[in-house]
Amino acid sequence: MRLDGALYPWRFRLVLGLLAVMIALIGWRIVDLQVLDPGFLKGQGDARSVRHIPIPAHRGLMTDRHGEPLAVSTPVTTLWGNPKELVTAPGRLDELATALGQEPKALRERITQLAAREFMYLTRGLTPEQGDEVLALKIPGVYSQEEFRRFYPAGDVAAHVVGFTDIDDRGREGIELAYDEWLAGVPGRRQVLKDRRGRLIKDVQVVQNAKPGKPVALSIDLRLQYLAHRELRNAMIEHGAKAASLVMIDVKTGEILAMANQPTYNPNNRRNLQPAAMRNRAMIDVFEPGSTVKPFSIAAALASGRYQPNSMIDTRPGWMRIGRYTIRDVSRGDMMDLTGILMKSSNVGVSKIALDIGAEPVYAVMQQAGFGQDTGLGFPGERVGSLPNHRRWREAETASLAYGYGLSVTAVQLAHAYATLGNGGKSVPLSLLRVDRPREGTQVMDKQVADAVLKMLRAVVEDEGGGGVRARIPGYQVGGKSGTAKKISGTGGYTKDAYRAFFAGVAPVSNPRIAAVVVIDEPSTKGYFGGLVAAPVFGKVMAHSLRLLNVTPDNLPSPELKTADAKARNGGRG
Incomplete structure (x- = not known):
């Protein structure tokens, strides 16, 4: 073919060639998409309609x-x-x-x-x-x-x-x-x-x-949890308290059997939820534990070898001065043995003991008991409190530590410490999960010392004149200690009329199974002392719990005593 009249015939041929190549490429792509590789078009269609x-x-x-x-x-x-x-x-x-x-x-x-x-x-x-x-x-x-x-x-x-x-x-x-x-x-x-x-x-x-x-x-026993919840609520209403907490621990396994707080909230309906009600106070709130730590000061005294359970301390006249501070007892002073110091909750007596043995042994016992230490539970927001360790202990700091001021703990830490006492001085790790195989504990206190202190705590509850008589449980031996501490004000000092009431203890004393702590925050009616406010809650919850757990009673009257009582009721007739 000849292109007559064309000035540049090669250009025309080039254009025709390019068009032919393009047509060939398009044809090849059509064959490729429709015959050789149909998955591409299918994938593009799926991308516009298939969803995951x-x-x-x-x-x-x-x-x-x-x-x-x-x-x-x-x-x-x-x-x-x-x-x-x-x-x-x-x-x-x-x-x-x-x-x-x-x-x-x-x-x-x-x-x-x-x-x-x-x-x-x-x-x-x-x-x-x-x-x-x-x-x-x-x-x-x-x-x-x-x-x-x-x-x-x-x-x-x-x-x-x-x-x-x-x-x-x-x-x-x-x-x-x-x-x-x-x-x-x-x-x-x-x-x-x-x-x-x-x-x-x-x-x-x-x-x-x-x-x-x-x-x-969880390690929680819902039956015991209901008991704790009910009794805390009743105590708050009765005493006009601001808040309350209760922790119950299995002495042998370290499992937390109950942990209740008031006020609480309904997680199924949180429309009108108040932030303050969400706090797990047993793990988050720290406080000065007051007289509930005196048993550990007594344990330090026994461990030092300088004191025996029958060692006598002169607490007269019921007060003592250290520098510009005055330490007072609720009752008048007297000659007391170590059991008497716990029964009367003598600040003077425990201060004299601490000043004699020094602050370091008291600090060591409290640290080993878990105060100021992480519990290992991993609970969100949990606090570890504070256990001060001064390079040089002043007398006032030594005395205040011995009777429960100057340090801060949580209710869980305090309950764990009493569980250690009840377990013969062996500390078992705490758990919020059910423990199928009990974990090995660590001996942090001499067993003889722990048993001796537990015997003293039994006298605090069981003997007349002790500060924990309202925690008694029919049929069981109970050991425990009440406490009352002033709250710290926002200015750094102590409030005049705001208190926390405590009771901490274990039962049954002959073979401890449960350790529990009750904290009542700012009771305003019918008293504020721990033995008056917190001890009854401890007694009620512990009594039902021991029976629910089928714990064998260890304080039943003897058959001879039962017979004598029966004769007395029948006017002496057999």
């Missing part, structure tokens, strides 16, 4: 030591909407708002603000039946998805221990937070087909199954 939606995984079951549920996950329905679709049906928005229990005006404003988006939550946490009722209205742009919500069968009774989750099912307080990774499941994935408006066309397959969270069995 999550399959929610429920959290692990939380139970008490006997399998009673404390936290369970229940399926709920979450309704969401596509604002772009909702704005196309303005006439049905009032109907939707009524079905959701919302204000129509507020719902319209939300949809208008989010009109450029394709997703908005309408409401979350509905029961499946409630969700189906709304979906049955068939309002354009309203869709649902399945979620799980945490429910707490024990309600406010175990709230401070169990904690709660947020709306996205993540742990926010208590064990729910501490063991969030363990409890939280792994969501699965499901492959579905959707149209360009996001509407589900076909459920294709499950790509990855959801893995539920792992269960957790």
Whole structure:
């Protein structure tokens, strides 16, 4: 072919050649996509229609030591909407708002603000039946998805221990937070087909199954927890107290059997929740323990070898001066042995002992008992308190440490220290989880010293004139110590009329099983002393607990005494 009249015939041929090459390349690409590699077009189509939606995984079951549920996950329905679709049906928005229990005006404003988006939550946490009722209205742009919500069968009774989750099912307080990774499941994935408006066309397959969270069995005994909760609440009402805490520990295993606080809250309904009610005071609040630490000062005295249980201390005239400080006893001074010092809770007596042996032995015993030390529980927000260790101890610092001032502890630490006394001076690690195999403890106090102090504590409760008589339990020997401490004011000094009342003890003394501590914060009516306010709570809770745990009584009257009593009731007739 000849291109007559063309000035540049080679250019025309070049253009024709390029067009031919382009046509060939396009043809080859068509053959490649349709015949040789059809997966590319399929993938592009899937990218516009195939979606992976999550399959929610429920959290692990939380139970008490006997399998009673404390936290369970229940399926709920979450309704969401596509604002772009909702704005196309303005006439049905009032109907939707009524079905959701919302204000129509507020719902319209939300949809208008989010009109450029394709997703908005309408409401979350509905029961499946409630969700189906709304979906049955068939309002354009309203869709649902399945979620799980945490429910707490024990309600406010175990709230401070169990904690709660947020709306996205993540742990926010208590064990729910501490063991969030363990409890939280792994969501699965499901492959579905959707149209360009996001509407589900076909459920294709499950790509990855959801893995539920792992269960957790707590050391808490729900029966004892209910007892502690009830008695603390009654004590707060009776004495007009600001707050209260109770901790109960298994002496042999270190398991926390009950941990109750007042005020408390209902984790199932947190609409009007007050932040102060959320505090697990037994682990977070620190305080000066007052006379409840005197048994450990006495233990230091016995361990020093300078004192025996029958050693006599002159506490007359009931007060003593150290520099510009005056230490006073509630009762008049007298010659007392070590048991008498604990029974009368003599500040003067224990101060004289501490000044004689020095502050270091007292500090060492308290440190080994766990004061100022991490409990190892890993509970969120737990505090370790403070046990001062001065390079040079002044006399006033030595004396105040001996009778429970100048240091700060938590209720859990104090209960753990008394559990160590009850366990023959052996400290067993604490646990909020059920212990199937008891862990080996550490001997932190000579067993003979611990047993001697426990015998003295029995006299504090069982003998007339002791400060803990209101903690007595029929049929059981109880050992314990009351305490009363002024609260520190905001200016750094002590308040004039605000106190904390304590009672700490173990039972039964012959073979200790339970150690418990009761703290009553700011009792305002019917007295404020620990032996008057906290000891009765200890006695009531411990009495029921020992019976529920089938602990053998160790203080039953002898058969001869029973016979004598029966004769006396019958006027001397056999």
